[in-house]
Amino acid sequence: MTDCILIVDDEALIVEVLSAMIEDMGYAVCASAATANEAVALAMQHAPRLILMDVRLKGVPDGIAVAEDIRRTVGSRVIFITGSREPDTVERIKRYAPVAVLFKPVRLDQLQSAVRQAMS
Amino acid sequence: MVILCCAFVLISVISIPFASVRLPEIPAIIPLSSSGILVAEFATSFLLFAWFHEVRSWSLLVLACTYLFASSMAVLQVLTFPDAVMVGRIIVGMRLSTGWAYMVWISGYALLTFAALLLEAFSRRRVSARAFNHAVIGSISATVAIIAGLAWIILCVPDRLPILMRGSEWTGFDQFVAYGALSTLAAGVAIGLLVIRARNPLFLWLTLAMTAMACANLINEVGGGRYTLGWTVGRLSWAVSASVLFLFFLGQFVRQQKLLTQARDTLEQRVVQRTAELTATVSQRDVLLREVYHRVNGNLQVLDALIALQSGSITDTDARAAVAALHHHILALGLVQQHLMASDDKRTFLATDFLRELTDSIVGARGSAVADVSVCADAVMFDTDFAVPFGLLTTELLTGMLSRQDANNINVELRRAGVQCAVLTVAADSAGQLLEGSPRARIVSALLRQLGGKMTVAERNGTRIEVRLSVPESA
Numbered sequence: 001m002t003d004c005i006l007i008v009d010d011e012a013l014i015v016e017v018l019s020a021m022i023e024d025m026g027y028a029v030c031a032s033a034a035t036a037n038e039a040v041a042l043a044m045q046h047a048p049r050l051i052l053m054d055v056r057l058k059g060v061p062d063g064i065a066v067a068e069d070i071r072r073t074v075g076s077r078v079i080f081i082t083g084s085r086e087p088d089t090v091e092r093i094k095r096y097a098p099v100a101v102l103f104k105p106v107r108l109d110q111l112q113s114a115v116r117q118a119m120s
Numbered sequence: 121m122v123i124l125c126c127a128f129v130l131i132s133v134i135s136i137p138f139a140s141v142r143l144p145e146i147p148a149i150i151p152l153s154s155s156g157i158l159v160a161e162f163a164t165s166f167l168l169f170a171w172f173h174e175v176r177s178w179s180l181l182v183l184a185c186t187y188l189f190a191s192s193m194a195v196l197q198v199l200t201f202p203d204a205v206m207v208g209r210i211i212v213g214m215r216l217s218t219g220w221a222y223m224v225w226i227s228g229y230a231l232l233t234f235a236a237l238l239l240e241a242f243s244r245r246r247v248s249a250r251a252f253n254h255a256v257i258g259s260i261s262a263t264v265a266i267i268a269g270l271a272w273i274i275l276c277v278p279d280r281l282p283i284l285m286r287g288s289e290w291t292g293f294d295q296f297v298a299y300g301a302l303s304t305l306a307a308g309v310a311i312g313l314l315v316i317r318a319r320n321p322l323f324l325w326l327t328l329a330m331t332a333m334a335c336a337n338l339i340n341e342v343g344g345g346r347y348t349l350g351w352t353v354g355r356l357s358w359a360v361s362a363s364v365l366f367l368f369f370l371g372q373f374v375r376q377q378k379l380l381t382q383a384r385d386t387l388e389q390r391v392v393q394r395t396a397e398l399t400a401t402v403s404q405r406d407v408l409l410r411e412v413y414h415r416v417n418g419n420l421q422v423l424d425a426l427i428a429l430q431s432g433s434i435t436d437t438d439a440r441a442a443v444a445a446l447h448h449h450i451l452a453l454g455l456v457q458q459h460l461m462a463s464d465d466k467r468t469f470l471a472t473d474f475l476r477e478l479t480d481s482i483v484g485a486r487g488s489a490v491a492d493v494s495v496c497a498d499a500v501m502f503d504t505d506f507a508v509p510f511g512l513l514t515t516e517l518l519t520g521m522l523s524r525q526d527a528n529n530i531n532v533e534l535r536r537a538g539v540q541c542a543v544l545t546v547a548a549d550s551a552g553q554l555l556e557g558s559p560r561a562r563i564v565s566a567l568l569r570q571l572g573g574k575m576t577v578a579e580r581n582g583t584r585i586e587v588r589l590s591v592p593e594s595a
Binding site for chain 2: 011013014016017020056083084085086087090103104105106107108109110
């Protein structure tokens with residue numbers, strides 16, 4: 001397990017801003033992925049300590065299923081980022097017991113607190 | 121129906137050779153048969169009047185009166201028949217009354233049913249809705265008057281009428297009237313079967329009732345006197361005749377019940393089907409709404425990211441404050457979308473958690489060196505149209521208070537003030553200019569206009585801003 005963070009989001013601009021925020025906090029971003037397959041491959045390759053995972057990705061499966069896959073194989077911790085507060089989705093995420101769930105648009109203070117907790 | 125009529129006639133004809141056979145005298149036959157006839161014919165009369173209310177044909181009105189007349193005559197028959205109620209005597213009238221009660225009954229029934237059949241066969245006239253009450257009241261009154269007049273004659277002055285019986289045998293006059301009634305009934309049956317036919321099932325059933333009545337009259341006459349086989353079978357046949365239309369109505373009732381059951385089943389199936397369709401539509405609408413909210417939040421995040429990237433190089437303090445304000449507004453809009461998405465109806469949500477989260481996000485975004493902010497909110501419901509400007513207004517007022525260096529305690533409150541009214545209060549323990557001349561003043565003014573709110577600012581021991589808002593009914 002390496003002390004870096006993998007960002008999984010299909011919006012390039014969001015990836016860019018999240019990367020900047022994390023680097024400002026003093027952590028390294030090892031890679032970013034836009035799809036589920038890419039995320040699994042990069043997680044296997046880098047074995048990151050933390051993954052910032054967008055719930056809705058291009059195609060299937062979604063971020064929750066991918067996170068479950070990665071947890072089994074790599075064991076990374078996960079912070080979910082989602083634009084959805086619908087009860088079904090929130091319930092599925094909670095079942096996974098992630099470090100944190102952040103709702104879009106993401107607040108910097110919440111992101112910092114969650115990342116510090118996960119990386120400590 | 122023709123077959124039934126023929127069968128009735130055939131049975132009667134076969135019985136003719138035995139009609140004069142004398143049977144034991146059983147007076148109870150009269151009250152038994154007459155009470156059955158009374159109940160059946162009175163009920164039929166009531167049902168015919170009820171049906172007349174729907175159809176309003178003259179034939180039906182005459183038929184209803186016929187059955188009212190016949191049921192009354194059945195009563196008169198019992199009251200005037202010797203031994204029928206009390207041994208050795210009659211209840212009312214004289215001995216001659218018995219024969220005349222019977223004669224008036226069968227001939228009246230024959231004439232009135234014949235008239236009803238003629239009207240049904242050859243007249244299409246209907247009683248107008250306006251004249252309905254007059255027609256019913258008038259016909260019932262006329263029938264009752266005729267019955268009363270005939271009853272008076274039969275009971276009080278039967279000795280002035282021609283003699284109908286000698287000993288226990290019918291006279292020629294009696295036979296003339298009886299066979300006249302028989303012929304009238306036969307003519308009526310012919311009109312029913314040949315002219316009316318299946319056009320009106322009620323009148324087709326009436327032909328069966330008339331056939332039974334005619335056969336009863338025939339076999340009674342052939343029997344030659346009381347307590348013969350013909351007389352007894354005649355009574356039985358009259359009872360059958362009286363019950364025919366009642367049975368017709370029972371059949372109608374059963375048929376209507378079946379139709380009602382079928383209609384109810386069809387309706388229930390339709391309701392189930394329609395409910396499933398509506399549920400699917402609502403579910404589809406929810407999916408679409410969720411998708412819209414999700415995309416709006418995604419876009420807000422992209423917008424926020426763009427602003428963050430663009431503002432990275434800004435060094436001017438005012439410009440950075442303006443960008444920070446934009447970030448707060450984006451957070452407020454995102455929060456409205458999130459609460460709408462989480463609500464059951466996707467339209468409304470409670471202010472309580474929203475206001476707390478909004479305050480947290482603004483305070484959190486400003487870092488640690490801020491005043492102590494407390495939040496308190498009543499359970500006010502917001503809808504989309506109200507929540508967006510309200511969120512932006514609260515953001516402006518709170519960031520205004522937070523921007524003061526000397527503010528240590530800030531209080532945000534939303535209180536219900538009546539059915540469709542709420543008061544938003546933002547108070548701080550610092551004084552000084554807050555809005556005048558700033559872009560914030562223009563934003564607040566525009567939002568107040570949109571919300572129909574009234575703002576008051578009090579500056580005593582700090583600053584207290586109160587905004588009185590009309591909460592929409594739908595919210």
